[in-house]
Amino acid sequence: MKIAALLLSLSLGQSLDPYVRSRVEAGDRSTQCLFWSVPRITWHQSTQGNPETLPAGSEFDAVRRSFQSWQDVFSSCGNITFEEGPRVQDRDVGYVLRGDNRNLVLFRTRQCTVGSVVPADDGCWEDDSCGNVYDCWSNGNETIAVTLTTYDENTGIIYDSDIELNSAAFTFTAADGPRCGPNVTQGCVATDIQNTMTHEIGHLVGLDHTDALNSTMNPRAPPGETSKRTIDSGSRSFVCEAYPKGGVSQNCIHLTTDPTLGRKAADGAGGCASAGAGAWLPALAGWALMRRVRRRKDFRA
Ligand SMILES: [Zn+2]
Numbered sequence: 001m002k003i004a005a006l007l008l009s010l011s012l013g014q015s016l017d018p019y020v021r022s023r024v025e026a027g028d029r030s031t032q033c034l035f036w037s038v039p040r041i042t043w044h045q046s047t048q049g050n051p052e053t054l055p056a057g058s059e060f061d062a063v064r065r066s067f068q069s070w071q072d073v074f075s076s077c078g079n080i081t082f083e084e085g086p087r088v089q090d091r092d093v094g095y096v097l098r099g100d101n102r103n104l105v106l107f108r109t110r111q112c113t114v115g116s117v118v119p120a121d122d123g124c125w126e127d128d129s130c131g132n133v134y135d136c137w138s139n140g141n142e143t144i145a146v147t148l149t150t151y152d153e154n155t156g157i158i159y160d161s162d163i164e165l166n167s168a169a170f171t172f173t174a175a176d177g178p179r180c181g182p183n184v185t186q187g188c189v190a191t192d193i194q195n196t197m198t199h200e201i202g203h204l205v206g207l208d209h210t211d212a213l214n215s216t217m218n219p220r221a222p223p224g225e226t227s228k229r230t231i232d233s234g235s236r237s238f239v240c241e242a243y244p245k246g247g248v249s250q251n252c253i254h255l256t257t258d259p260t261l262g263r264k265a266a267d268g269a270g271g272c273a274s275a276g277a278g279a280w281l282p283a284l285a286g287w288a289l290m291r292r293v294r295r296r297k298d299f300r301a
Contacts, residue, residue: 018234019217020208021242021252024153027208032156033252034149034206035242040081041204043067046106047087050167050193054186058174059193060087063105066197069231070205070239077240079247080205092132093162095150101160103204105197107167112136137168144170144221145196147203156251161204165196172196179224188224195221195228202235206242210234 024031045060053059064084071082088102095101112118112130124130131138139146143166150160165172171190173180180188202217209219216228216235242250 015210016212017210018212018215018232019238020210021238022149022203022206022208023252024151024156029252031253032154032255033242033250034151034156034158035249035251036080036205037157037249039079040083041103042083042085043103043105044085044088044090046091046104047089048091048106050107050165050172051109052167053172053174053193059107059172062174062193063197066194066201066229069198069229070201073231073236073239074243077236077245078243079245079249080243091135093148093164094132095160102162103160104162105165106163107165107172108135108137109167110136111141111168112138131164137164137166139164139166141166141169144191145200147200149203155255158206163197163200163204165193165200177224177226189226190223191221192224192226192229195226198231199228202231205239207235207238 022034023029024034045063049057050059053062067082067084074080074082085102088104090102090104091106093104093106108131110117112134113136114120117136118124118130118134122130122133124133128138130136145163145165148162148164149158151158171180172193173188173190174193175187175189177189178184180190199216199221207217210217212218212232212234214227215232216230217232218228221228244250
């Protein structure tokens with residue numbers, strides 16, 4: 001069974017679909033899609049920014065432009081408004097029940113190196129909290145950025161999504177071009193912040209990777225790339241279909257409540273169905289089932 005599941009996962013991982021929605025179990029289309037049920041998403045940048053990006057402060061504008069690109073799509077045919085909140089000192093990603101949670105964007109400027117940064121016997125290795133405890137990058141040297149999304153595993157409703165960028169291993173730039181090289185080190189594109197962030201915000205709103213060429217959600221980003229700044233037609237259609245303008249956000253498995261047993265039931269993995277507010281209530285009581293997953297390790301240069 002494990003082999004079969006693995007093959008399924010690999011197969012789905014090579015999807016050429018215009019867009020792929022994130023699932024409660026990554027890549028498992030028999031599980032619920034992830035989506036926001038609120039009309040407004042407030043996001044915050046860490047006050048620290050990314051000190052090595054020049055000119056100083058341009059990283060904040062690049063992140064803002066990425067959200068604006070998605071806002072333009074949502075304004076056209078979606079139902080969510082993005083709002084930038086004040087910059088915050090907070091350096092913690094993830095979700096704390098009853099905590100002061102924010103959708104946070106931050107750059108990690110050092111690796112969680114065993115020994116020199118994080119003691120080898122530190123308990124944070126066990127619960128995967130070293131990144132927050134030591135303010136360091138804990139997701140692998142080849143990963144450009146990670147979006148950490150917290151959702152209800154029954155309903156797929158997203159409650160929190162934070163984006164970390166790996167400034168410890170990648171040189172993030174905000175210029176438009178040309179590509180940086182041995183003779184071009186100023187005013188050039190190394191790892192483009194807007195390119196990276198537009199992709200990560202795709203994860204934030206519930207998109208998984210697709211191998212479709214030219215998709216913002218393609219998992220690979222070579223140095224100097226800026227093409228993902230422009231949201232592709234497939235990703236745009238996701239917004240229109242999952243977050244229809246004037247309508248409720250769409251899940252993929254219609255949840256119903258069995259009046260006799262009083263428990264949630266799913267009617268299979270058929271086409272997407274509207275999730276009425278009433279259908280969400282049973283699972284909203286199940287906060288204990290809330291969990292966090294890492295969506296998604298990006299990109300491989
Ligand atoms: Zn990704």
